[in-house]
Amino acid sequence: MLELKNIETFYGNIQALRDISIHIEKREIISLIGANGAGKTTTLMSICGLVPARFGKITFMGEPINGLSPDKIVSFGISQVPEGRRIFPQLTVLENLDMGAYLRNDKSQINEDLEYVYELFPILAERRHQQGGTLSGGEQQMLAISRAIMARPRLLLLDEPSLGLAPLVVKQIFGIIKKINSEQKTTIFLVEQNAYQALKVSNRGYVMENGCITMTDTGANLLKNPDVKQAYLGI
Amino acid sequence: MEYFLELLLGGLTRGSIYALIALGYTMVYGIIGLINFAHGEIYMIGAFTALIIASVLTILGFNHLSILVLASLVAVIYSAAYGFTVEKVAYKPLRSAPRLSPLISAIGMSIFLQNYVLLAQTSDFMPFPNLIPDFDFMEPYAHVIGSSELVILLTTAAVMMLLTVLIKFTKIGKAMRATAQDKSMAMLVGVNIDRVISVTFIIGSSLAAIGGILVASHIGQINFYIGFLAGIKAFTAAVLGGIGSIPGAVLGGIVLGCTESFATGYVSSDYEDVFAFTLLVLILIFRPAGILGRSTTEKV
Known part of the structure; x- marks a missing residue:
């Protein structure tokens, strides 16, 4: 579905x-793990054109997308939950979600998806008329994920969705990621420092160091790999 | 009391014009963080275009109302085209340059447009026809408010309401607010930033042109320099209200207009600018972000 070549x-x-090469197939959950400054976020930035x-x-679905403007790339069906959430702080929760569906015109479908994200995160329904900037960190992360879902993406890019969140919320977020993957049939590319959680939900994973891919394997194998264990799992 | 009322209405009239122009400054600043110094010139070009169209239509024998409507329409469209082009030519190529570069480019654009009109038209004051008719029903109130003042107040109120609806409820309005708050995130949800910026310039320029026509018709004469003075005042109003804030621009305009009007009425017209800018300095000392410009707390 998505292929990065050199x-x-x-x-x-x-x-x-x-010389980064990554390929992601339809309906997979792929994670990219690595230390701070390894180039994980830059990889996402290169995909989305920023x-x-x-x-x-x-290439995405066989079409070359590098060099296109970010809004054009989004229109192919690639949505991003960026690092640090990046909620529009002075827009209400509902307006933030509307912005997620910016490129869509199918009103009834949009409303259905709105109900869907309210079901995933009931707290957002409660706070729909509150300004995005007033939400807590966890709620903002939920809003950022929901905003991306509102675009009905074929590929969802998530950048450190667990960063700075309480362990319970982290668990919930990873649960939702799996749910979106199975229910909405969305392919997921996950960038994480929380290697254990990420690899656990992933079909395959890539390990990144100093701007290079150093390892790639199935999620389960990487979790067992002694080098990965030592460097990223702390065991 | 009657004198006070007259000054207040005069201040509101003047202030609503400042507000109309200030909106252009504040919207552009909100979206690309640039003080568009050429904005005053768009106001002046609006007035000149209306003058030219009105003169031609008068010669052709059109009636009063159709002259007003057609001249305004053409002037607004023409000015919007100017605003759009100025952005494409002078600001867009510098979008990733240091902040000072587009600022200098804006000042350059302002000087260029002034001199272009000076050469193409004249350096003298030109009489501007009174496009707004004197209403008979306004006769009894003529000592407090004139017909053209009433029209200015009503027009600006209507335009501002339209703008509020546009920004609050339409898709492009939401995109404009989102872009102002986080440009790269707006791109990541699919907003075409170039389009949003162009629309902002088009709206701001249209408002300035409407202001230019109203004032020119009220005062009765124009020259190539009117945009500079009006621009500086409107910029002051925008800063006063809190640059980047749309309600702030309106409030700043009204406050500035009323201050000037009362200073003129109760002290002397020589001191109107002194009072206006003293007010600006005081507000900037005690509220550096302007009356409504507050940096909202953001959780991270």
């Missing part, structure tokens, strides 16, 4: 990604 991305003269790759090729 991607090299730069910030000015500084190279952040070196920091375009300088070399290499990105």
Whole structure:
């Protein structure tokens, strides 16, 4: 579905990604794990076009998407839950969700999806007329995920959805990610520092270090891998 | 009391014009963080276009109402096209440049447009026809408020209500607010930023043109320099109300207009600017973000 081939991305003269190749098949959950500064977020930025790759090729459903503007890439069916949630703080919860469905015109379908996310996160229904900036961190993460779902994406990119959240909320968020994958048939690309949780829900995983992919295997195998255990699982 | 009322209505009239222009400054600032110094010139171009169209239509023998409607319509469209083009030519190429570069470009654009009109038209004051008729039913109140003042007040109120509805309830309005709050996130939900910015310039320029026509018709003469003065005042109003805030621009305009009007009426017209800018300084000392411009607390 999504394929990155030999991607090299730069910030000015500084190279952040070196020869990254990743492929994601339909309905998979794929995770990308690695330490701070390894280039995980940059990988997502290159996919969504905010920091375009300088070399290499990105194809989505067989069509090349590198070099396109971010809003064009979104229209192909790629949605992102960015690092730090990035809720529109002065828009209400409902308006934030409306923005998620910005490119859609099927009103009745949008309302159905709205009911769906309210079912996933009842707290959002309660707070629908509250400004996004007044929500707690966990609620904002739920809103960010819901906003992305409202686009009915074919591929959902999640950047550190567990960052800074209470363990109970983290569990809930990962549960929802699995649920979206099975119920909405959405393919998921998960970037995480919380390697254990991420690999547990993933079909396959990639390990990233200093801008390079150093390992790739099934989620279960990576969890058993001694190097991964030592470096990312702390056991 | 009657004198007070007259000053108050005069202040409101003046203030609503400032507000109309200030909206253009504040909307552009909210979205791309740029003080569009060429905005005053758009106001001036609106007035000149209306003058030219009105003159031609008068020669062709059109009646009063159709002149008013057609001249305004053409002036608004023409100014909107100017605003749109200025952004594409002078600001868009500098979007990722340091903040100072587009600012200088804006000042350059302002000087360019002023001199272009100076050369294309004239440096003298030109008489502007009174497009707004004197209503008979206003006769008894003529000592407090004139017909054209009433029209200015009603027009600006209507325009501002339309703008509020647009920004609050329409899809493009929501996209504008989202873009102002987080540009790259807006892109990630599929908003075409270029389009939002263009729409902002088009709306702001249309408002300025409406202001230009109303004032020119009220005062009765224009020249190439009117945009600069009106622009500075409206910019002051925008800062006063809190730049980036739409209700702030309206409030700032009204406060500034009334201050000037009362200063003129009770002290001397020589001091109207002194009072206006003293007010600005005081507000910036005690409320640096402007009257309504407050940095909302955001949880992270």
